Amino acid sequence: MKKMTVRLTFVLAMALAPMVALADVSVGYVDVGRVMEQSPQAQNLSQQLQREFEPAQSEMREYQSRAQELQNRLERDADVMSEDERRDIEREVRDIQRTLQRMQSDLAEDFNARRNEALGSLQRLIMSEVQTYARDNGLDLVVGEGVFYASSQVDITDAVLERLRRRAENDG
Structure with a gap:
């Protein structure tokens, strides 16, 4: 019976040892998602990316506007246009749409690469x-x-x- 009591005491001591050891450990928690959203560095990053890619977005809007103008002209004046003129405008609209698709694809790829690079830098800072x-x-x-x-x-x-x-105030 004495051996069983010693074994039970030993098992209980071993089971409680990690809890006693953890009592001296100081723990903290960080909501990284919240920091990534609310830090001034994250907000600056978002504004910086927007400024960086605004010229390309503006150029795309110009192409879209030009395509829409041509499309409207086709719809409005199709009855009075010559066949060659109509075909030329349709070709120009198709060319603009292809260019826009390439631009959108390139812009998305460039934006994602730049954003990932900047987010990596922000994560290291955090x-x-x-x-x-x-x-x-x-x-x-x-x-x-x-x-x-x-x-x-x-x-x-x-x-x-x-x-x-x-840090942002000091760096700013």
Whole structure:
């Protein structure tokens, strides 16, 4: 009986050991999605991409406008146009539409590549800021994606966002 009691005590001690060890661990949680949406750096990135790709979008709008003008002319004046004139306008509309499709495809590809590059840079900045915050505040572990629950006591998202805001002000 004494051996069984010793074994049971040993098993309970081993089962409780991780809980005792975790009692000294300081943990934080960061909602990375929220930081990616709300940080000034993310908002600046969005505006920067918009400015960067505005000329190409403007050019596409001009092509679309020209195609629409030609299409309207065809519909309005088809009865009084010569066959050659109508065919020339239809060909020009097709050419513009092909050019637009190429432009849209190229723009989407360029935009996605540029956005992915910028998001990678933003993610590295956020990771660095989280690590600095964790070291400065004595955290042993910071978790992010894949968390099912985090109480407000361990949520450091607002603190990280504040650090990013201060950084943006200093960089700005």
